[in-house]
Amino acid sequence: MVKTIQDNEHAVQVRPTKVQQRVELANVRRFHQDVLPGYRKTDLTKIALTSQDLGQVRHRFKGTVYVKDESDRYGLPAFKxxxxxxxxxxxxxxxxxxxxxxxxxxxxxxxxxxxxxxxxxxxxxxxxxxxxxxxxxxxxxxxxxxxxxxxxxxxxxxxxxxxxxxxxxxxxxxxxxxxxxxxxxxxxxxxxxxxxxxxxxxDTAWQGYTHIPQLIVDGYQTIFREVDEELASRSQQEATHVFCPVGVGSLADATVQHYTAARDEATSLPTCMATSIIAVEPAGSACLAESLAEARLTSIQTRNTIMAGLNCGTPSYTAWPNLQAGIQVVVTIEDEHALNAVQRLHTSGIAAGPCGGAPLAALQTLFSNPFEAERLALLDDERVVVVLLMTEGAKSS
Ligand SMILES: Cc1ncc(COP(=O)(O)O)c(C=O)c1O
Structure with a gap:
């Protein structure tokens, strides 16, 4: 059973000038709400963690965990x-x-x-x-x-x-x-x-092909607008920890761009609690973890995984600099962990698919390693607000 938590030594909590933000948010919003038929905000569901989820830190985790449930977007079973x-x-x-x-x-x-x-x-x-x-x-x-x-x-x-x-x-x-x-x-x-x-x-960029992948990243911003609006409507502060599954890293790029922009504006969080973005990859296709280790965009050979949507060998060319600047750590997980997390989410009434289970599996991995959980400021603080990006429903694989 291999679980890896890999630090990104290059990540800096507040480094907005290094992160490229180029979103035409108003047009993204118009398109999703008024142009594409069938818009509905997806659910942000609060889940109560069990002692099995929390393991050794069961007396130390004081925060709140939300699942952003993308199992039904315009009738399709994923955020894509x-x-x-x-x-x-x-x-x-x-x-x-x-x-x-x-x-x-x-x-x-x-x-x-x-x-x-x-x-x-x-x-x-x-x-x-x-x-x-x-x-x-x-x-x-x-x-x-x-x-x-x-x-x-x-x-x-x-x-x-x-x-x-x-x-x-x-x-x-x-x-x-x-x-x-x-x-x-x-x-x-x-x-x-x-x-x-x-x-x-x-949905991935390379040298000479960047415009469309960047528009795709822009489109993902709707997820974070909804998360912010929903948290505000519940009088919650913004997320302190966001767990994001990574294939080529375009969704993670959108995550980094959003939370960096939020920091640029007057944010309700003290600087010490700026949002940490935690990437999650299957152990057999961890191209972001490998790229961070090599400190350059790196391609790898991948092996099959039940997290099919994350089975990519090369990070997106345009996402990479933002990921290098903005991802705090990468947690790599095996299929069995994703499967367990999927079953666990089902007990909370959330019909997750394998990629959708990955963020919870990563959170459980961190909790099973109190030193890491503490280092990421997940423990002993009621202000901790974790958002797990549950990116696909059970129907999609
Ligand atoms: C369900 C699901 N989650 C997460 C991802 C990862 O997104 P990205 O490839 O932008 O990293 C994908 C990619 O296809 C996916 O299908």
Whole structure:
């Protein structure tokens, strides 16, 4: 049983100038609330920790734990649609010279009908992102071509296909990173005979491909706006510890950007309690932990995990500097820990999928190591407010 807690020596609690913030928050909000049909705030559920969760620190943890439950976003079982749909919307507007600040889904649908051959959205995915791209392509009347690696379940594959009649799923006998390369190559080669337009909607960046991944990160900001609003409505101060599952690190990038911006403004927290962001990775695909250890963006060979959405070998190029500046520690967990946490969340009425269980597994890991829990200021303080980003529901894998 291997559990690892890895420090990020480069993390500085307050280093706003090192973190790039570029979010058009107002447009993200307009898109999620007024443009994409079916907006509903997801739940922020307070859970009571058991003595099993707390282990040796059961008399020392005085804080509150909330679970941000992303098991139903616009009818999809993961948070990913927030970024995938927003980035697809802006990218389509830009390609068709429409104004993303005023355009509507109906306008996009009308436009799509007038273009022959029908344009394609292209993406590689471990499951959730590709499903979200397929969902949006269907909503606006486009086709989608989604690449999946060998480790993605056939249930997830069918769920992507079922998003629309013009969704093609291409399964490769390769890993996620290779799927990203092939999706990018396919999208770059606009169909020469028919002149078909192909838009790559990828949730990870590399040198020369940064705009769309950054729009995706912007789209994730809705999660944190909701968390802040919900905590405020319960007269709670903002989160002191946020646990974030990491695949390529785009969600973690959004987390770092949000809490760094909050620190820039007048925050209710004393500086000593600035929000700590704790990353969680599967032990067999811990590309962020490896990159932090090497102090440079590093690719690794990954092995399969039930946390399929986190099975990525390379951190996103644009996320990396922010993660290096803003992530406090990385906790790596094995599948059995994620599974236990999933079962544990079910007892609190939260239907988590494996990636969704990862943050609780990481919190339990820290509690089983009182020295680490103390060092991260999780103990002996009633002001501690932990937010676990429960990023997917049970249905998605
Ligand atoms: C359910 C779930 N949680 C977390 C993540 C991690 O997000 P990121 O790849 O931006 O680190 C993913 C990525 O696909 C996911 O599907």
């Amino acid at each position: 649609v927030l970024g995938a749909a927003y980035a697809s919307f802006v990218a389509i507007c830009e390609a068709w010279q429409l104004d993303p600040h005023t355009a509507t889904v109906q306008e996009l649908r009308r436009h799509a009908r007038s273009i022959d051959p029908t344009p394609l959205l292209v993406a590689a995915t471990d499951g959730n992102h590709g499903r979200a791209v397929a969902f949006f392509s269907n909503l606006v009347g486009l086709g989608a071509r989604i690449y999946i690696p060998s480790g993605v379940s056939s249930i997830a594959e069918r769920a992507i296909s079922a998003e629309g009649p013009d969704v093609d799923v291409i399964r490769l006998q390769e890993d996620y990173d290779e799927c990203v390369r092939q999706a990018a190559a396919f999208a770059a080669a606009d169909d020469p005979t028919q002149g078909q337009q192909r838009l790559l909607i990828q």
